[in-house]
Amino acid sequence: MGTEYLNNTVQQTEQEAVETIDFKMVTFSLAGKDYSIDIMKVKEISHANTFTFVPNALPFVKGVYNLRGDIISIIDLRIMFNLPAPENTDKRQENLIILRLDDYQLGVVVDSIDKVIGINSINIQPPHPIFGDINIKFIQGVVENEGRLYLILDVEKIFGQDEDFVIMGAPTKTEQVYSDKRDTYSGPDTSPGKDQAIDFIIDTLRTFKKFIVSPVNREWVNRRFEEWIKIKGSKTADLQLQSESDADEFLSGFYSPGTGRFWDDTLRNSFLSLLPDFGRNTVSVWNPGCGTGYETYSLAVALRQKYKGASIKVWASDNDLLSISNAPNLVFKRESLPESMEQYTVEQPTGLQFTDDLKDLILFEYHDVMHPNSFLEVDIIVARDIISFMNENDQKRLVKEFEEKLRPGGVLVVGRNEKLEGREWKYIGNDYVTAYIREVI
Amino acid sequence: MRVEYINPFVEAAFNVLKEVLNTEVKRGELYLKSTSQPVMGVAALVGLAGNVEGRVLFDMSFDTALAVASDMNGEKLEKLDDLAKATITELANMITAQAVTKLHELGFTFDLTPPAIFTGENMEVTDSEVEALIVPMVLPQGKIEINVAVRERL
Incomplete structure (x- = not known):
């Protein structure tokens, strides 16, 4: 009964969300400018600082990394796009976005990861040919949110295996790129389903609170997710935990009675x-x-x-x-x-x-x-x-x-x-x- | 590591180093370690027995040991000879003894073994079934890590 109810709620909330928010993206910065990636392509956010060097690889390949048993390649987007990348001399943790592409995973290093933003895809504007830093065919579009402009990167194009890595090539015809892209982001797959929503919550709990979802607590997390939908309501964007305080709120009912005080x-x-x-x-x-x-x-x-x-x-x-x-x-x-x-x-x-x-x-x-x-x-x-x-x-x-x-x-x-x-x-x-x-x- | 034991060691190390070297001492962040740990080059070891069992290890590099021994003797020592080693041993003794005195005042009693000193390259120390508390002390002469591994006698 529980899962049926959950499915209904999710469907309802999603139907309502289509009116307003149908595209969500993870935003981050490279060399002080704002970029974003479609959340459907993002598996998780992570931090790491030691990558295994791969000899003879292209300069923007930082190496490979063991993500809980999966070996994935790590790409430095700043080097790939010819942006200044500070030397990581003191071995601080790099911000990683783990991407889930068609049939493989990939990690990209960025300067800092900002948050998740929900927008309506109608508001996505085509990229302009004079964008200098990044080859235009890698840009899915531009969108404005709260006074900031975000370049939406087309990760399939950038990392697609049948594409040549063209880093500094001349811009291609914009019309063509735009009409190509139109279909991609008005499709039905832009409303993340229940699985994506809960997966993202699991990842953010790990990042913000070091709370690791496993069979030990999975039952509670599922139950809490159901409640969370009821509390947070219709918009799927509102379900995401965007800060430590959101994560605290999500976990508020988890702690055992009498935590941090004397037992009654x-x-x-x-x-x-x-x-x-x-x-x-x-x-x-x-x-x-x-x-x-x-x-x-x-x-x-x-x-x-x-x-x-x-x-x-x-x-x-x-x-x-x-x-x-x-x-x-x-x-x-x-x-x-x-x-x-x-x-x-x-x-x-x-x-x-x-x-x-x-x-x-x-x-x-x-x-x-x-x-x-x-x-x-x-x-x-x-x-x-x-x-x-x-x-x-x-x-x-x-x-x-x-x-x-x-x-x-x-x-x-x-x-x-x-x-x-x-x-x-x-x-x-x-x-x-x-x-x-x-x-x- | 019983909470009550931590402060006496930190305080004793801080006070003794400051006094005998007459210099500024900075305390690093305390942490716990359990696996084998590399030893920097010169290690003075004092054993503990009584209510607890374990040992305290004073770990530093050759250069730090020489500089500390030179300053304590008031003359420039060129190599880690018997005098230098005896000086480092004495330093270990002073710090451990002061810590143990403080612990006696708190009601914990245990005895010390005579200190031993180890020198060499590529050494490491392993304690089975005991985790070690690391107290790093930063001096102008270099870094001394005080590595305390004790457990309650059960």
Whole structure:
């Protein structure tokens, strides 16, 4: 039912969009001038700085690059168009637009990438023969948006394999070029479909928030996309995430309850209801990605309440030095604390802190989860909303690491909207907490 | 790396270098490393044992080591002889000892091993199952990287 509904919504929104916006383009700059490329040709935006040099290649071929397993050629558009290209001496990240052409992918290096603009193709003007920098037959047209003129590059023409690379040739007849192009951008393929829209969102989440869509969170992303269409309404252009704040808005519902503050009683009880009685004198917990420590202290209080006689050991780690530095001596306001946690606090000259007894349960470490650690087996791992922010390989490695470090029968808590697959993980979550028991197989 | 351990090492390195060399010291960005790391040419190593186990490595190039040793001795040393090596060893000892003293005050107790010094080209150091904290210190004489790899005794 879900997908049917989604399709209908997308069709509706697209029909309405044809009236106003039927052509979307990614805009960028080369030598201070504005250019754009049809979004249908753009697979994703990326950043990279080391390309493998290919001997004997044309000067504008920067080399080849491994994009998650696909080897693609990288072209420097500035050199190709005889524009000044600054030497990248300090190895900073280059802005890359990855193009999806007929049967292959290609990366182009540009000065800076601006945003996605939706326009109506009626407003595209033919290129004028006196354009100097770039051979006119590579220009699909010119369009004005918010006071700026964008040259729309025809990437099929530029990189088409049956075309000779003519960089500095004389302009051809404009009429001919224009009439050729007319058909191309009034066709029906100019309204990006659902797949393109969601693909672009996935790419921009990666760029802006380092949020990597994978089977761990795909279900939530799809659900959220459906909602997003309802919120953002008819124009497909409005669906795109054009800035970090758009990406934040898209992800706003993703984070688990109680992120960045103390857990309220509902959350604590939901968490505790999932924990078995381990029947041991010690309960050890690993809490990677603990940030400033709010989660860790909430966790320690909850465990202290449940496992009254047992000795509790919480290893909390984060790779953000600034956040974790403050965690061992976290100072907070009384208002931010649920009443049930108050008995574990003490007034210090610097402000309200947790008692030494509670702090002694916790060991905060500056640690990167992708590095080896010396933890022995633990009973509980609480790793909410951290898997989604690593690349797919690291996600797999981390889940494997969790499996190795968790005792059989131990509990792994992941983000509210994260999901694990595999026979070794048995789902035991509830409305507030997503958790798995590690099964022995 | 336990959070409480970080500052004592950074502070001790900063204070000692500033004092013995009487010069400006700039602290670089701290970071974590886990794979094998190249060593620049001269490495003084101090082992730690007690509540924690691990080691602290002071890593610098030949030129930096010579310049630092020269300044500490108040005379220009031409090559990395016994005197120069003893000077670098002493520097490592002073910094580690000061850090450990600070940690004692915080309630962490551990002992030091006598420092050892390694010199040579194309060396690298690998720690199994421990990640290292790198504290880069930038001096007019060159860069000294203080590489701390310790773990809790379980």
